[in-house]
Amino acid sequence: MTERSSVRQAEKSDNDSFFCRVYDVTCMIPRGRITSYGAIARYLGTAGAARMVGWALNSSHSSERFIPAHRVVNRNGMLTGKHHFGNASTMQQLLENEGFTVIDDTVLEFGERFWDPSLEL
DNA sequence: GGTGTGACAATGG
DNA sequence: GCCATTGCCACAC
Structure with a gap:
């Protein structure tokens, strides 16, 4: 019996998919804040599935x-x-537009504006 | 049902 | 300190 199973039972909806959780957490990111794939994955309980987070966002258009x-x-x-x-x-x-400074495809304010769902949520 | 993949992360040389 | 390799876990074919 894991925590996930209980949540899954509570939800018992189409949102039980790992993808939907990623979407939800991503939408929870406050404006002006930024997070990493690993942080989201860790919040979801799958720390090693950071790659999955990226893949989920890849389907975010869906x-x-x-x-x-x-x-x-x-x-x-x-x-x-x-x-x-x-x-x-x-x-x-x-x-x-969020107020970040992006140079060379890298957010300079990453260390300052970092938002961890596991800590904030 | 097994294999491959994927917008990462951590470790090793 | 930078480049290369491995691990990880869930979804698509």
Whole structure:
């Protein structure tokens, strides 16, 4: 009996998918904040599935809800998935609009504006 | 049902 | 200190 099973039983909805959780957490990211794939994965209980988080966001376009995936970067603060926004500059523009400074596909404010769902949520 | 993959993360040389 | 390799876990084929 794991924590996950209880949650899964409580939800018992289509949201039981790992993807939906990633979408939910990503939407919870406060404006002006930023997090990493590993932080989200760890919050979900799958610390080693950081890659899955990225993959889930890759399918975020399939979600009816807008997913601020631009607030999610790798541990280095690098915009590794900017190419998946359609235009490579879209993700950077969104981050700059949030008040971030993006240089060389890397968020300089990453260390300061880092938001950990496991700590904040 | 097994194999491959994937927007990462951590470790080793 | 930088580059290369391995591990990880859930989904698609």
